Amino acid sequence: MKLNLGTIRSNCSGFNAIADVAVKTKDVWFDSIELDLSSCSFFEANMAAPLYAVISRLRDDLNDVSISNLPSGVSTILRKNKFLSVFNQPELTDTNQTTLPFKILKLTAGDQFNDYLDTYMRGRGIPTMSEALTKRFRQSLFEIFLNATIHSQSKAGIFVCGQFYPNKHRLDFTIADAGVGIRENVRQYTKMPKLNSCKAIEWAMAEGNTTKTGNQPGGLGLKLIKDFIQINGGKIQVVSRFGYYEFSANGEFVRKMDNDFPGTCVNIEINTEDTSSYCLKAELKSEDIF
Amino acid sequence: MSDQIKIKVADLIGSPLCISAEDGQKVFDKVEQLVKIGKQVTISFENVTMLISLFLNVAIGQLYGSFSEDSIRTQLKVEGLSSDDMELLKRVVDNAKKYYSNKKSYDDAWLEEDNNEE
Numbered sequence: 001m002k003l004n005l006g007t008i009r010s011n012c013s014g015f016n017a018i019a020d021v022a023v024k025t026k027d028v029w030f031d032s033i034e035l036d037l038s039s040c041s042f043f044e045a046n047m048a049a050p051l052y053a054v055i056s057r058l059r060d061d062l063n064d065v066s067i068s069n070l071p072s073g074v075s076t077i078l079r080k081n082k083f084l085s086v087f088n089q090p091e092l093t094d095t096n097q098t099t100l101p102f103k104i105l106k107l108t109a110g111d112q113f114n115d116y117l118d119t120y121m122r123g124r125g126i127p128t129m130s131e132a133l134t135k136r137f138r139q140s141l142f143e144i145f146l147n148a149t150i151h152s153q154s155k156a157g158i159f160v161c162g163q164f165y166p167n168k169h170r171l172d173f174t175i176a177d178a179g180v181g182i183r184e185n186v187r188q189y190t191k192m193p194k195l196n197s198c199k200a201i202e203w204a205m206a207e208g209n210t211t212k213t214g215n216q217p218g219g220l221g222l223k224l225i226k227d228f229i230q231i232n233g234g235k236i237q238v239v240s241r242f243g244y245y246e247f248s249a250n251g252e253f254v255r256k257m258d259n260d261f262p263g264t265c266v267n268i269e270i271n272t273e274d275t276s277s278y279c280l281k282a283e284l285k286s287e288d289i290f
Numbered sequence: 291m292s293d294q295i296k297i298k299v300a301d302l303i304g305s306p307l308c309i310s311a312e313d314g315q316k317v318f319d320k321v322e323q324l325v326k327i328g329k330q331v332t333i334s335f336e337n338v339t340m341l342i343s344l345f346l347n348v349a350i351g352q353l354y355g356s357f358s359e360d361s362i363r364t365q366l367k368v369e370g371l372s373s374d375d376m377e378l379l380k381r382v383v384d385n386a387k388k389y390y391s392n393k394k395s396y397d398d399a400w401l402e403e404d405n406n407e408e
Contacts, residue, residue, distance in 0.1 A: 217389035220343040
């Protein structure tokens with residue numbers, strides 16, 4: 001089976017195109033699937049994570065997946081970020097060191113994720129960001145990563161990668177899984193079996209909402225990230241099943257995609273030149289907390 | 291046993307990363323046990339390099355399901371947190387108070403909405 005994959009950018013149509021691969025291969029099992037990228041003029045490196053969420057499902061169904069006819073520019077991007085290594089194609093040294101390479105992490109790999117960030121975010125092509133910004137960014141990534149490990153119910157792991165765009169002073173980092181999706185969890189929790197993907201994402205983005213069971217409070221992580229993104233002037237995108245959600249300083253919107261993305265993907269884009277302090281209140285003491 | 295007990299979180303969970311719910315539960319179990327028998331507990335975050343809300347919800351937020359605000363206020367202290375992490379903890383505590391006092395209405399408000407299957 002041969003499928004075409006065109007230009008992939010980190011936006012609704014990029015996610016929709018990746019989900020299209022999943023839709024067209026839904027019932028394919030123990031087959032050969034060739035992704036033909038001859039019409040792909042650009043592939044934003046961080047989008048390797050959601051693409052692999054689709055591919056991991058195909059591999060789980062014992063399909064042989066290959067990528068062919070990559071234009072040289074696209075091949076360079078995907079070899080530098082080590083994505084093509086999972087298709088046994090040689091990697092390319094990232095001389096500019098602006099890539100946080102594609103990596104598959106197990107659900108229990110919180111420590112490993114920390115080592116990964118230590119390795120690829122320090123003293124490389126990625127600019128020195130303020131201490132406060134680095135901390136908030138890393139906290140946000142951990143909130144998303146741990147959310148994925150708790151909620152995805154996927155054995156395939158978590159797929160991560162990132163890319164720094166020096167001209168735009170933007171750093172994108174994407175975390176994807178091939179799990180059940182936000183809709184499924186929210187449907188079960190709210191006992192609303194017909195809830196749609198967009199509504200489910202909106203529910204999950206609201207402060208205090210969590211599908212975590214066990215009578216524990218939660219649902220703060222995504223709200224904290226939104227607050228951070230608002231101050232930073234960045235962007236967060238959440239894609240899960242038919243839902244596409246985007247939040248930035250310009251506002252937020254949710255849109256139904258034509259295709260069903262089989263899992264969940266969160267992309268954070270930050271403005272690396274931000275120097276905000278992120279300390280909003282007067283210094284709190286222990287007795288002010290409880 | 292002294293009435294003043296300090297829990298060093300990084301030592302207890304064996305890591306400087308306060309990120310997982312499992313590790314949060316370990317801290318919660320210890321604190322709950324000590325508060326229950328009337329001890330004054332200081333939770334120390336010294337040597338912790340990463341702290342997220344998911345961990346704090348379980349480790350500290352969950353205490354509001356077991357104890358009154360008064361007991362927590364008089365028996366619990368935290369130390370070793372930077373000012374932005376103190377703000378994070380404050381958000382977690384406020385969220386927990388709201389969650390345990392008002393749990394049902396969170397869900398009910400949403401259930402009134404009309405939704406369509408896709």
